[in-house]
Structure formats: structure tokens, C-alpha cells
Amino acid sequence: MGLVVILLFFGLAGGVVGRLKGSSFVVWFLISACIPVIGLLAAVCYRWDNQELRRQCPGCGRVVKLHDAVCVRCGYELEFPEVAIASEVDVRQRRAAASG
Numbered sequence: 826m827g828l829v830v831i832l833l834f835f836g837l838a839g840g841v842v843g844r845l846k847g848s849s850f851v852v853w854f855l856i857s858a859c860i861p862v863i864g865l866l867a868a869v870c871y872r873w874d875n876q877e878l879r880r881q882c883p884g885c886g887r888v889v890k891l892h893d894a895v896c897v898r899c900g901y902e903l904e905f906p907e908v909a910i911a912s913e914v915d916v917r918q919r920r921a922a923a924s925g
């Protein structure tokens with residue numbers, strides 16, 4: 826019984842960390858619950874998805890991460906762009922600054 830509680834705890838912690846970083850709560854919950862300590866560490870070390878610069882796919886117009894080499898929607902091969910779109914966090918901060 827104690828083990829289940831520990832796994833749940835790690836799962837929740839990993840899920841929250843993953844969610845904060847703009848990733849999936851469920852995915853990181855499962856990873857952290859299956860491999861408790863390592864999963865949580867992986868969530869902590871995982872890149873901040875919502876702080877990544879973005880750009881638009883010239884093939885289908887989808888906004889993808891700057892470091893993506895291939896568009897996940899249409900499979901268009903993406904070269905490193907000259908212009909990037911601000912990250913989600915940047916946009917949010919700028920919006921908050923403009924309104925406040």
C-alpha cells in the first residue's frame with residue numbers, strides 16, 4: 826500500500842512539473858509513476874516547451890517549435906528560419922505588460 830502512495834506522489838509531482846513546462850500532465854504522470862525517481866528528474870530536466878521559440882511551417886501554416894526539423898502535421902522538412910515567432914511565455918508577458 827505504501828508503495829502505491831509513493832508512486833502516486835511521484836506521478837503527481839512529475840505530472841505537475843511537466844504541465845508547468847507546457848508539456849502533457851498525463852504523459853509525465855505516467856512516466857514518473859512508472860519510474861519514480863528517474864521519471865521525476867526527467868520531468869525537471871525536460872526543456873520548457875512553452876519558452877521555446879516558434880516558427881510557422883511554410884507547408885501548412887502550423888506553428889511549430891523552432892528546433893523541430895520536420896513539421897509534425899504535414900511532414901514538410903523545415904530549414905532553420907531567419908525569423909522566429911516569440912515563445913508562448915514571451916507573448917504572454919508582453920500582453921500582460923501592455924495591459925497592465
Ligand SMILES: [Zn+2]
Nearest residue numbers: 882885896899
Ligand atoms: Zn506543416
